[in-house]
Structures are given as structure tokens and as C-alpha cells.
Amino acid sequence: MTxxxxxxxxxxxxxxxxxxxxxxxxxxxxxxxxxxxxxxAETPEQRATILGLQRYCAxxxxxxxxxxxxxxxxxxxxxxxxxxxxxxxxxxxTAQLLDDYLRPHGLGACCPSQGDDSEALLALPELDxxxxxxxxxxxxxxGEGGRELIAETLRARGVAVDYLQxxxxxxxxxxxxxxxxxxxxxxxxxxxxxxAQGLDNLRQQAAAAWTELARLPLLVPSPRVAELARxxxxxxxxxxxxxxAAAVLAALRAHPAPAH
Numbered sequence: 001m002t003x004x005x006x007x008x009x010x011x012x013x014x015x016x017x018x019x020x021x022x023x024x025x026x027x028x029x030x031x032x033x034x035x036x037x038x039x040x041a042e043t044p045e046q047r048a049t050i051l052g053l054q055r056y057c058a059x060x061x062x063x064x065x066x067x068x069x070x071x072x073x074x075x076x077x078x079x080x081x082x083x084x085x086x087x088x089x090x091x092x093x094t095a096q097l098l099d100d101y102l103r104p105h106g107l108g109a110c111c112p113s114q115g116d117d118s119e120a121l122l123a124l125p126e127l128d129x130x131x132x133x134x135x136x137x138x139x140x141x142x143g144e145g146g147r148e149l150i151a152e153t154l155r156a157r158g159v160a161v162d163y164l165q166x167x168x169x170x171x172x173x174x175x176x177x178x179x180x181x182x183x184x185x186x187x188x189x190x191x192x193x194x195x196a197q198g199l200d201n202l203r204q205q206a207a208a209a210w211t212e213l214a215r216l217p218l219l220v221p222s223p224r225v226a227e228l229a230r231x232x233x234x235x236x237x238x239x240x241x242x243x244x245a246a247a248v249l250a251a252l253r254a255h256p257a258p259a260h
Contacts, residue, residue, distance in 0.1 A: 002026040003257025005188045006219070007179075009034040009198055014064075021245040027252060030186045032179060034201040035194070037065045037143065037167045042073065049139065049164050050077050054084040058130040060121070060150060061089045061109070061141045067097040069166040070141040080105050085139070086130040091116035091244055116242035117222035118149045130161055143167045145197075149224060149236045172203040173249075180209040183216075189258045190217040196225050203232060217258060219251060 006022065006029040008015040016213045022029050040046075050073050053059070061067045067089065074081055080104060087109040089095040098109035099125035110127070112120035121127065131138070137160040140151055144165050151161040179202075182188070191213065193199045199220070206213050210233070217236040221243040231239045240251040 004252050007188045007191045010194045011036050018245050025249055035198050036170045039069055039167050055083045055141045056085040057133045057136050059085045059087050059139045061094055065167050066141040067094045071101045092119050113157050116244055122153050143169055169197050178207045192219040194221055196228055
């Protein structure tokens, strides 16, 4: 484990939390946030959607920002969450945020126990059960341009899917060459991204250095991002089957660190 030296690229707060957990396990890391989130201003459409929450048999929350902002919107317009829809999340950390709010009202969130990604969520028996109603309709809480696999798969099953878009993703700006200089100065031997957009931002920041950086092991959260990474030229892709610290650590334990 101690041979790994990772570059973390998540939003700053998430980088800090992950770095602390990795350090406890003896893994060195440096952070260069390549993704930040910005809340969208509340719109009449958002308000109408949240007020119509009882129309849905399930609410799927795809990320921690979506959970925080979605619950804040819910709290502004409901005295307590309606008992109708069942709540689901892609990952355990998002489920915990939902549970902290829902449990006092006798509700809770369900998430995959193995593999916190879209594929694992879609395979949940609990989700299948929630969809066994007449004219099933699902609300997907997400950022702009979020996970399409969930909506596409559910629609193929005959489920109506609505979006509640709550934030946009931004790429911080750094001077040209910052990424490569950090990798070289800290002797980093692997890169980590948490989403398809994080991968895009990594490639943009790398610019001409991507050909060289693509030789390093690249840790990704799902089969879909792994496929995109390979198509982009990444030579050693490690699918963590999730974005949690536990998933990252499990992937690191399962693979030998590159020799210096």
C-alpha cells in the first residue's frame, strides 16, 4: 500500500477527506481539484417538481451535492418529506446524507452494498420492487448533464424519468503545466478521477502532457468511465467500482504499486 503516490482530482473538500483516509492507510496523495460544483438558483420548474414529489415511486440521488441541495429544496417546500416515494442513492456516502435527514421522519435511503456505481444501483432488487407499480415514474436528482445510464436504462424498462438538476460542474483554472509539474515534483505514480467529467478535465489540464501521463495507472469509479479512459488512451485503468474511500483502498490493495 505504501508504494502508491496518488493524485486526487475531486472537489477540494472531497480531496481533503479522501487524503486523510488514505494517509491513515499509509498511502501518500496530493490534491489538484479539477472539479467544483456551483448550486443552480431555484427556478419555478424546480419548485413544481419538488412539490409534486408524491407523483414518484422512487427518487434517485446520484451524488453528495445533489443530496445536500435536493434536501435543502425539500425542506424549503415541505414540512416533512412525503411518505410516497422510496429513496435511492448511487453511493453509501450519499445514502448517509439522505438517511440523516429522512430517518427522523421514518424514512431511509437504499444503496448498493457492493459497487457504488450506476450499474450496481440499477441491479438493486429494492429498486426493481419500487418500480412494480402502475405507470412507474422516477425522479433523478443530479447536476447538469449528470449520469445518463440510469435514465436510459429505466426508460428502456418502461419507466418515466424526470430530472431535478440542482448544480453545475466547473473546472478550476490553473497555469499551463501545473498538473505535470505536480506529478513530477511529488513523484506521483497514479491518478484518480471520480467521474467522466473529471476525466475530461484531467485530459484538458494535461494538454500536451496527456500522452505521458496516460502511462500512469488511472483509478476510475465505474466500468463506464473505465471504457472512456481506455478510449482516451489511458494504458492502465483500474476500476474501483465506486468512488468511496473504501472502494479506492480496496482497489489499491488489489493492485501492486508501480515500481519507481
